[in-house]
Amino acid sequence: MNFKRFPKLLIAFTLALSLFVSACTGTTSAPPQGNPSVSSPAQPVATQKPVSGGSFNQFFPKSEDEYKVVFAQEKTGFAEAKLNENGQNVAMLSINDVANNPSAATKYQSSSKTIDGFPAVSQGTTSTAILVANRYQVKVQSRSDSFDADDREEWIGKFDLQGLSKLK
Template identity: 45%
Template sequence: MTFPRGRRILAAVLLSVLLLTTACSPKTPGRFDQAQQESSRQKSGQAVAKDATQGSKLNQFFPAGGDGYQRVYTQEKKGFSEANLKKDGKVVAQLSISDTTSIPGAAAKFSNSTKQVGGYPSVKLGNTQTSVLVGKYQVKVLSKDPGFTSADREAWIEKFNLDGLAKLK
């Protein structure tokens, strides 16, 4: 099948225009692109403050294990320290101390607190997390097992050396 020369040129031009417009058109965002942008934006805005306390200094304020519980440190970095609380080899809660100077607004959620635990303002987030604000530090206990109740979280917060932590600068 032969095409007249004019039709072949027209077909080549149309094919070139089609390729040029599809190759240069903006890519439609994928379903994960927005989440990636938000995550990148948050990470760049959340650098650890220069005056944040080293995580190793926070470890001394954690409660020791005992009564069938074992404390296992899991993470330590500038401005943060975390430990798992295990019972019978199973993680039942996560304990943490974070320096709020690295997280602007973290301390603000305690401003309307009507409850205190260990003499410090306390807030609950959902059914699994209880936190107190001790000076510039947030002490948090997060239930990892349904049997670890709000009362258990408050009792473990009181086992932290909160007054010692309040004196840490």
Template identity: 50%
Template structure:
């Protein structure tokens, strides 16, 4: 009789567990979560006139001097590359078309700082950005404490900024 009661209890517990787990909502995938977060931040859709990300690649600085450039993301209106030294990521470099986010140009309006003749801003302690031709934001972000604001400026100056300014 006791074994029969144990079997019934085991079946009941397993059935209850199955019912509870099957009815609980599945958490969003990391991609769905990122989409939700970007939508909540007010990120807008990519505009049709936005420059393709692939056309930005030729304006990034060349690797060399102990540094390696690794392209990590390319989409309409944006391209990004990691800058590595001795296999360690020290910075991220990016070019974005501000047609997709016109408010991104506002931070440059009051800028008194210039890099290579373009308005520049410090964004916190780890990012430096410039605005090329009132349209393209070029940014370098430190990913290692050894990569300083001076290093970010040096790498911004290594971009083909004049070529990027000619891009339509």
């Protein structure tokens, strides 16, 4: 056996093996599909970090007349308030950031109804929701039979939807 060729064979074998292994890693140099900074209607960007729940409070409706808005819960990407009429809870108001849950926004893609220009859906007989800026779900849920779909739509319209649409 010719041992003088052994280092050259070893180098060639190592080079070939490294090329084979790197080809099998599955990385690609192709550019990503689509532009993540531009989303089509009702398709949120799924790679953004959810905003803090406290940052939503400024967009909730204000208390008025016999209606009082009482904040109930805040957590990352979510805030909720009770809507009380003369001390009785008649509805729950909420804002939910769906940035990391794009499937939550798919129900808005086929919506033919809008509220203040935003796609709207009814969820069962007690909830109405819209999707703002392809990212924020604003929902009103009835807690009283006297608080109907028209009331829910009216209270969705009392949120600062334009301000919310600018939140990043």
